[in-house]
Amino acid sequence: MRKPKIKVTITKETIGYSAHTLAKNNFIATEAETFEELLKNLLEAINFSFENVGFVYSIGEIQYTYDLESFFDFYKVINAKALSERIGMNQSLLAQYIKGIKKPSSSQIKKILMGVQQIGRELSEIQFIS
16 A cells, blocks of 8 residues: 555644644544644654554655644744735735635635745745855
8 A cells, every 4th residue: 555645734723723634534633732732743643543554654744734824823934014015915904814804715815825835936946155
């Protein structure tokens, strides 16, 4: 049997975070107060679920899907104000999406995601002078 790919959904809750996935008919879910603790719990739960077939996962082998609040909470290095300017979105509106006050449409989510991915591509191509 081939090692299945794991795609986890992470959500910011009122207190802490939750994560869940369905992999090879295994429903795996966990929660934690901090993001770091959530990742630790998640890896432990995934590895426990596949222990009987001998699969061991590392955190880098797992794909993540976030709600906007979780993403911006975890990746604090991404400045929402600068991102809103870059993608041509009202800063106040983006802030409301991030805080969960308003729910973005699928086209708005796509616009935000494309902006974040573009930043990621640019960062991955950076080189420093030595």
